Amino acid sequence: MSIISVDQLSKQFAYYNKEVGLKSSIRNLFKRETLYKDAVKQVSFVVEEGEMVGFLGPNGAGKTTTLKMLSGILYPTAGKVSVMGYTPWERKKEFKRQFAIVMGQKNQLWWDLPANESFHLNKTIYEVEDGVFRKTVEELSELLDVTKLMNVQVRRLSLGERMKLELIAALLHKPKVIFLDEPTIGLDIISQKKIRDFFKYYNQQHKLTVILTSHYMNDIQDLCKRTIIINDGKVAYDGDLARVNDLLNQKKIVKIKLSDVVEEGVLLRYGDMKQYELTEAVLEIDRDEVKAILKQMLDDLPIIDFTIEDLPIEDGIAILYRKGEQP
Numbered sequence: 001m002s003i004i005s006v007d008q009l010s011k012q013f014a015y016y017n018k019e020v021g022l023k024s025s026i027r028n029l030f031k032r033e034t035l036y037k038d039a040v041k042q043v044s045f046v047v048e049e050g051e052m053v054g055f056l057g058p059n060g061a062g063k064t065t066t067l068k069m070l071s072g073i074l075y076p077t078a079g080k081v082s083v084m085g086y087t088p089w090e091r092k093k094e095f096k097r098q099f100a101i102v103m104g105q106k107n108q109l110w111w112d113l114p115a116n117e118s119f120h121l122n123k124t125i126y127e128v129e130d131g132v133f134r135k136t137v138e139e140l141s142e143l144l145d146v147t148k149l150m151n152v153q154v155r156r157l158s159l160g161e162r163m164k165l166e167l168i169a170a171l172l173h174k175p176k177v178i179f180l181d182e183p184t185i186g187l188d189i190i191s192q193k194k195i196r197d198f199f200k201y202y203n204q205q206h207k208l209t210v211i212l213t214s215h216y217m218n219d220i221q222d223l224c225k226r227t228i229i230i231n232d233g234k235v236a237y238d239g240d241l242a243r244v245n246d247l248l249n250q251k252k253i254v255k256i257k258l259s260d261v262v263e264e265g266v267l268l269r270y271g272d273m274k275q276y277e278l279t280e281a282v283l284e285i286d287r288d289e290v291k292a293i294l295k296q297m298l299d300d301l302p303i304i305d306f307t308i309e310d311l312p313i314e315d316g317i318a319i320l321y322r323k324g325e326q327p
């Protein structure tokens with residue numbers, strides 16, 4: 001049975017055009033121009049219990065807005081949502097007790113206190129029994145390797161350490177559904193992987209239902225079989241990740257730094273130019289040819305540094321559209 005169902009969900013934001021300068025500010029006091037932004041447009045999908053679904057999409061696609069409506073933080077303009085049988089924006093106590101949201105960009109822990117104090121606060125809010133509380137904190141802090149950090153003031157912790165403690169705070173009341181909005185943003189690769197491994201294990205143990213948004217393909221790839229791609233407020237794709245992955249991974253981005261200026265025309269021999277600044281360039285190269293071409297470049301050019309990266313998700317989606325292919 002589906003635990004989340006979203007039907008024709010839409011959100012339009014109204015906002016005011018703010019011009020700069022004193023004159024404009026005074027004028028705006030009397031007459032303000034209202035602008036509208038359709039952030040989410042008739043989005044529909046269902047999620048089964050225990051499923052981990054990836055929400056992928058470029059900046060401003062509408063991922064966070066969708067998750068905020070699914071959490072009851074925002075009211076929709078139109079559409080229906082059911083999460084565990086509840087309408088999130090009615091904010092029933094029983095609903096709040098069974099779900100959690102973690103936002104990589106926002107702190108839920110008290111900045112000036114040790115995490116342990118925030119955990120106790122959550123324990124009281126969610127009415128978690130003493131025994132369950134102790135056991136959960138012990139289990140999760142061991143799994144995430146943060147036992148020694150519980151009594152350190154949160155502001156003194158690294159970003160990765162803080163995120164692990166944020167996750168414990170969010171899971172203390174054993175939610176059935178969790179929304180993770182960019183939980184690994186800004187973290188180094190090792191911390192990102194630790195958090196992914198933790199969720200893989202936790203999901204298996206507790207049958208937690210997860211919706212995960214991320215810019216990092218690796219996060220989604222590692223955790224979710226299914227992905228929903230959101231583009232310009234609409235669902236552009238909903239299905240098996242492997243197929244999208246294949247399409248998105250056809251190209252790689254190679255960034256090079258040169259010790260001397262090399263003309264753009266020369267660099268164009270090696271791939272499609274994305275950016276060029278005399279001694280720095282960004283090229284798009286077919287995945288299968290990257291190794292050979294890079295070797296050639298290292299032989300031919302005064303390269304002092306290079307990186308190979310995945311195609312940004314925006315470009316991947318553009319390829320999907322260019323191909324006119326619904327993956």
Ligand SMILES: Nc1ncnc2c1ncn2[C@@H]1O[C@H](COP(=O)(O)OP(=O)(O)OP(=O)(O)O)[C@@H](O)[C@H]1O
Pocket residue numbers: 013014015037038039057058059060061062063064065066
């Ligand atoms: N309160 C608001 N008022 C007006 N526009 C808004 C508001 N909140 C979000 N938007 C706009 O709605 C669109 C969707 O934003 P949203 O934060 O949902 O995107 P996102 O997919 O989560 O992007 P990102 O990956 O950059 O976080 C964006 O164009 C954003 O500027």
